[in-house]
Amino acid sequence: MVVQAFFVGVFGLAAIGFGVAVFRTASMVRSALALLFSQAAVGCMFLAMQAEFLGVLQIMMMATEMSIMAIFMVMFMMDPGGLGGMDMSHQKRFSIGAGAIAAATAISVALFSDWGPIVAEAPDAAMQTRELGFEMLGRSMLVFETAAITILTAMIAATAVAIPVRQPGVDTGKLDKGNGDKEQEASK
Amino acid sequence: MTPVLILALLTGAILFGVGIYGALSQTNLVMIMMGVELILAGALVNLVAFWRFLHPEVYAGQMFVLVVMTVMAVEMAVGFGVAIARFRAKGSVEMEEAGDLKG
């Protein structure tokens, strides 16, 4: 228990720390990596709380996602290296206030609610996985399927959104347009 | 003896707060998405803590976690698709320049 508490606490602090670091650094890559580590710390927390499957899942997924994110950041950011030194944030006070209030609310709820008896023992990983499987394909089948459909839809949607827009106004009637135009269009 | 539950909940709360700060204060779309990731991470932590310490026999909790993870992935995928489209259209993904829907 104490050990669990210790690890949970440590990984928790790491998650928080890396999370803060995401927004404090100016470099994009570093932000992405910080996020990656934050998510990884969260995964470790899962592991510490004996949710092995979930923890592994988290770490795997987040690592991949963050890596891709890092690539995207480099693609899209104005200043990926963060060497410009611009403060790219707005409505700072409001955001800080909102975050603080949200955190405070959640903390107060966490501290002042009666959660009931704490269950000390948790099933082992094999058992968890088996039960999770039963749960997934049993009672939560609909949820599972919906999630699958949603992923499929999202894939299609993301692809559709990401397809480049075709140039508008393809002329077929104008005689004074030379072959060069046609070649240009053909090469698209 | 501080229950581990409390610790986890605290962590989740703070992650939630940081995530909100990030989502609201960043100008870049990708950064905003990062903030959203952090919010969802905080929620996940809470979920797992509740499953582990209050009802470990109810695997719906873990199911919930899977769903949230799915959502995170989906959201990132679609979001990056939008970001590509936006970048192609306007040349940047800075949200301060994205005032097209101004009423």
Next chain:
Amino acid sequence: MSDLVFPIVFPLLAAAAILLLRRGAAILALAGVALSLAASLKLLRAIASGDSATLLLPGLPELPLRLTAEPLAALFSVVVAAVATCVLIYSVGYMKRESGLPRFFALMSLFVAAMQALVLAGDWILVLVAWELIGLCSYLLIGFWFQRPEAANAASRAFLYTRSADLGLYIAIFILIGAAGTSQIAATLNVDGGTAVAAGLLLLLAAMGKSAQVPLQDWLMRAMAGPTPVSALLHSATLVAAGAILLIRVAPLLAPNVLHAIGLVGGITTVAAGLIALAERDLKRLLAASTASQYGLMLIAVGAGVPLAALLHLLAHAAIKSGLFLAAGEFQHARGGTALERLRGVGRVRPWTFLGFALAALALVGAPPLSGFFSKDAVIAAALSAPNVAWLAPLALVGTLLTGAYLARTLRLLWREREEGESESRPVAGACWMGLGVWVLVIPAVFLGLTFGPIEALLGLPGPEAHGTTAMLFGLLAAAAGLALGWLVPAPRLLGPFHPWAQSGLVIAGGLTFWIGRPAMALAYGCQRLERGLYATVLSVGRGGLFIARGCGRVERGLYAVVLGTGRASLAVAHLVRVGDERRIDGLIFSLVAGVRGWGDRARSLQSGWIHHSLAISAVVTAVTLIILLSASLSF
């Protein structure tokens, strides 16, 4: 049959031709009357040989017009035509210097036609029509020189007098037709009783008018303002004879009372007209008075019950008086007037005419063997043999005496020149024509007496009973006395105190002018005042009405103003209301709209288009929702 129509038709055609052609008036007129005379003579011959004829013409329903040829009618027809012919011959010369000849000759011809119709009429309707026609012609002819005021007045007066008396004729005719059922004269003469008396008296009235008997004698004297031929034809022989002719024709109808009345009227007229003639200062007026006097004698004869005597005297008088008038006309042209003073001694200047005049005058007086002697004789004899001889005879004798007196006076005045010296005489134009006309009449005047016997035989009317010699003696005595008095004694001394009265025409208390004229004028003035009063009343009513109307108008205008004002006030109020309403409501609405717009604008600011704002809003709203939900769940 056609002989009946011709005496009427020829002069009528002549009149129409003259009016149409306007040329050769004299010749056409002469032709007309000459042919009429020929036709009348032919008719007389036919009647004398025993034929009689009646001609029916279409007239009123059940009352056809009738022309009969009795001996009486034929005789009169001849007389009319003969006198007319002579007068028209004369008037060719008399009217030589005048203008308007077509009118003159046309009217004369028309008159002759009407007179012929009157004498030849067999029914009352035709008599009436012809009676009126001759009255009309008389009016038009007397007023021939209508530019002269005395001529126009005389014509109007003549017309009024005779027309008023014609009322008697109308009523008498209606009574007779009603009583007899037919308008044939011969049939109606059989009526007797009260109807006969009434009819007789009314017919006497008509005769008094036409024949200028007292009190209606004045018109004849005034009628002398017309041309002398007119006086000769109409007012001596024909028109004035119509009255006597009427009475002679209806003699069988007349009851004894009526006869008394007729005799009385005639007697008074004889004497009165004779006195007037004696005092007259104008030759033509003198002759007119004489005419009235002679017709009075004729009425005496009718009143005595011997219409034959009247008829004979009528015939004689016709010729005599016409001749006298025609001669007077010649004297008039010679001296330029008819005043006796002016005509003093004209006889010496125109001796032949004067001889004719003298012969005719003597005939009228009754000197034998002239025609007047026989006729006067008959009249006096009739008067002596009448039932009421007591006053008829003296009146007749006095009349004869007066006749002699004034005629002798006239002759004296015409022959003896004035003491101061010769009067101026002018040459007379057309003297041959005029002389011819005069002598053509004087000859019958002289010799007509010879025809009285055949006429008596022809007519078959009874003559006067007995008293023939007495009558002759008395008559001659009276005539001689009269002649002597007239020649020797000047009129003023003769009449004495009656002279001025006689000169004024024996006017009694102002005459008809006073007795009829003044009341009529007073009535007229009264009516005028009444009418003015009525008019004023009507006007005042009208003014009152107008006043009320004006008042109403003012009230109405006031009401109108009030209504208008109310209307305007309401309009103003409405306007205000509308404005206020509009402003308020509009204001409300617009303010509402503005408010909503404002809120919309403010809401718009929420939609900045920036993601971070949307995220911030989402965060806040989510927090608020969570709080609400949580508090709700906690409280329940």
